[in-house]
Amino acid sequence: MQDLISQVEDLAGIEIDHTTSMVMIFGIIFLTAVVVHIILHWVVLRTFEKRAIASSRLWLQIITQNKLFHRLAFTLQGIIVNIQAVFWLQKGTEAADILTTCAQLWIMMYALLSVFSLLDVILNLAQKFPAASQLPLKGIFQGIKLIGAILVGILMISLLIGQSPAILISGLGAMAAVLMLVFKDPILGLVAGIQLSANDMLKLG
Incomplete structure (x- = not known):
């Protein structure tokens, strides 16, 4: 990331201090997270839910009721944030450690909730x-x-x-x-x- 910032400085003929670069990095990570959230939850999952409700297939309706894909989507969002933190932030810095730790905690929590939803789906289907x-x-x-x-x-x-x-x-x-x-x-x-x-x-x- 530092090399990329240096290239931007050379091309633009300006000097970017550490605070400005950190604001830019966190802005990129935040905007990417927002875009991914909108795509997954407002487009992909809403489309899937509409089709599941209209479908006569029981397993689709049970998956929707137990919010399996919602929790998987949140897990994926955490993975993307973690990847960005590793890519944009210098390893070993306080900002990188805090963001990667938060992202990994998020991933663990929603991965566990996804497994819970999957078990509920299997149980609901089996009870039929x-x-x-x-x-x-x-x-x-x-x-x-x-x-x-x-x-x-x-x-x-x-x-x-x-x-x-x-x-x-x-x-x-x-x-x-x-x-x-x-x-x-x-x-x-x-x-x-x-x-x-x-x-x-x-x-x-």
């Missing part, structure tokens, strides 16, 4: 089949969401404190008793549902 009613799918998916949230939470905390996730994971052993106590009911419900389903002990009607 009679055979799925005999399976504890809701409990299983809640367990997957819980594990995913814990893992992403560890990654986000490790990013903020600048430490390896392995250090935080190694400390989970001491928190196991607390986690078991807090999430006792969901865990017991999941185990009971799996046992009932595996032994065919419960049926509708």
Whole structure:
């Protein structure tokens, strides 16, 4: 980026100070983010939603209801901001570190929410089949969401404190008793549902 600014200075015959260059860079990143947001949410997703509502295909309507593509679009926006931060800002500077950290936190959060939406889509579709009613799918998916949230939470905390996730994971052993106590009911419900389903002990009607 500094080379590009130097070329602009040579061509225009002016000298751009550090503050001005930073304002220009953040302006470019902001405008790009706004343009991408408008294209994705106001054009692409609105068009998709209109077609999904008009369509008779159930899976399209379920995807729209669970906002899967909305969350994927936000994830993509975070990736684009992160790429711009790496491209425009000098590595190791405070501005680059702050922007990349915020972008990566954004990506992790919306990637997790996208997975949650995908699981909800699968669950809603599965519940349309009679055979799925005999399976504890809701409990299983809640367990997957819980594990995913814990893992992403560890990654986000490790990013903020600048430490390896392995250090935080190694400390989970001491928190196991607390986690078991807090999430006792969901865990017991999941185990009971799996046992009932595996032994065919419960049926509708």
